[in-house]
Structures are given as C-alpha cells and as structure tokens.
Amino acid sequence: MKEVEYIRYLEGLLPREGYSIIDLNECLIDFVSKYRAEVAELYEMLQSATHEIFKAPVGEESPDLFRAIINRIHAAFQQNQVPVLINTGALYGTGIQNIHIMENESVMKANLPIIILYPATHEADRLLFLGKQPASKYRCMIIE
Template identity: 40%
Template sequence: MAFLDDYKAKFHNLKVSADFKNRNQLRREANGGNSILFTYPPDEEKLYLQKAQEYLPTSQYKFIDIAKLFVEFIDIDGWNDFKEYYEDFSLTPHIIFNSDDDAIDLMDLIIREISEAEEAGLMPILIRTGALYGTGIENVNIMEHSSVMELKQPLIIFYPVKIENENLLFLNFKQASKYRCTIID
C-alpha cells in the first residue's frame, strides 16, 4: 500500500501494540520478547521518520538515531584507528561492533541509549537502523538483549524492509529475524 494510504493506520496500530493494556498480548505475539518492528519500504524511510515526529511526541518517546551512534562510535577511537580495525576484521565485523570485551562498542552505545530512555520514563525508538548493515549486529541481537527484554515499555524499531512471502528482507535484500517481536506492517 502506498505511504499516503498506509501511514495513519500503521501509526495507530503501533500505538495500540505499545499501549500498556496490550503488554501481555505483545509478549505472547513476540515469543516472550518486548519489541515492536515498525516496518516500511526503505525508499519511504524519510517520510515515515517525518510522520513519526508528528505522531510520537518526545514527551513520551525517545528517538535513538543509529546512524548518529555509529558516528559517535567511530569518534571514540578516531577515523584512522577505526578504518584499521575494520579492514583487519572485515570478515568478522561483530568483533568490532558487538564484542564481549570491556571496550565500548556500537552495541554498548545502543543499549546505553535504550536504558537512558527507560530511566527517563520514555519508550525507546530506534531509527535509521539501516546503519546496522555490515556491523554484524542483527535486529534479534538487540531484541534479545537482557536490557531490552526487561524494559517496562517495549522497544520500537523502525525497520526498512520488504516483506516477501512472510519473510522480512532488511533493506529489501537481507533476510531478517521476526522472532521476539511484534510486526507492524
């Protein structure tokens, strides 16, 4: 369905799914998870983000821009060091972006922002998630993180996909998980 016909219903469905009264239903549909994937065609991302600013007030929601966090992550060590590790670990990017060591990585920055939203009583919304492509961080890594599973309010992930035969194709081509989430399509 075209954006103009579709967006009002999708934002309404998002608010219904995220409503406190529907939390048990969300967890059942999400296989015990606590996340909502708000899907849209990648070429309509800008339109959906503009409408999100109108429909989802910052007094209730915190928008977490993954692309900005990606830049913040690079700035921690500087471009030259980042470029060097990225070249060294290009076949295993999760070692750079989602490692188990004490060094701050992109996943740590994402979880920090989600936790800060929770502490402020705001529902976290991840936007510009296309920036995750090539990092080794999949939507399910975020959705299954213990901090996300324990949130009082669900995590909303704005997710650019094509849905084909009930399969999610992130950025129109990469198979994506729909486990641990409810999907708004």
C-alpha cells in the same frame, strides 16, 4: 525517501516526554568519529571478522557500537520513555542484528516496549532486512 517522510511524521506524532527517538545512523557516525583511530586499527587487525569492530565478542570490554546503542535504549527506559530506533539500515554490515537488540537483558526486562523502524520487505512469510538479509520476526509486530 519514504523513510524520511515516515520519520518526520513519527516525530510529529509522538509526544517528546513519552518517547526517545534514537537515530542509529547518528550513533554510528558518533562512534566512528569518537573512536576513529581504534576503528582503523581494528579494521586492519580483524579483516576477516570486521563485525567485531562494532559488536565486541562476549567478555571483551573494548568500546563498541552495540554497547553504545544499548546504553541509549537503557537510558530511555530509565527516563520512563519508549525508545524508538530509526535509521536501522545503518546497522547493515556491522554484525549487529535486530535479534541482538531484542534479546539484550535491558530490553527483555523492560516494562516498556521498544519501537524499531525496520527497513525491510515482506515477501510471503519472509521478512528481509533491506530487502536482502533474512530477518527474525521474533517478538515483533509487523505494521505495513
């Protein structure tokens, strides 16, 4: 429940014209709703590589969640807004990791930062996404 409180506080704190809040839970729901039949078909075909449903292999042009997220981030940059990613826990199990977003060309070449609310635990020198999966601290500033 703390995450919801943080998000509400953040929404009240940030001026709408300078920031674009991108809800990844909403992105996931929109993607699955829009491509329901394709997701079901891909799930049957790719049972050993289900992460490819949400992040297509390099060179493949099929619709994927990762591309949809990057398009939203890119659109924010085009409007001179700082993208703020919320509900990033929705990415767990999709094969999309923070590092994939950070290393995307649109993000790396942007003149603005990106803010990612990241549900993690910080233990000693380790950052664990959702308290389970080791996470990269590459190019990030941890605020506790």
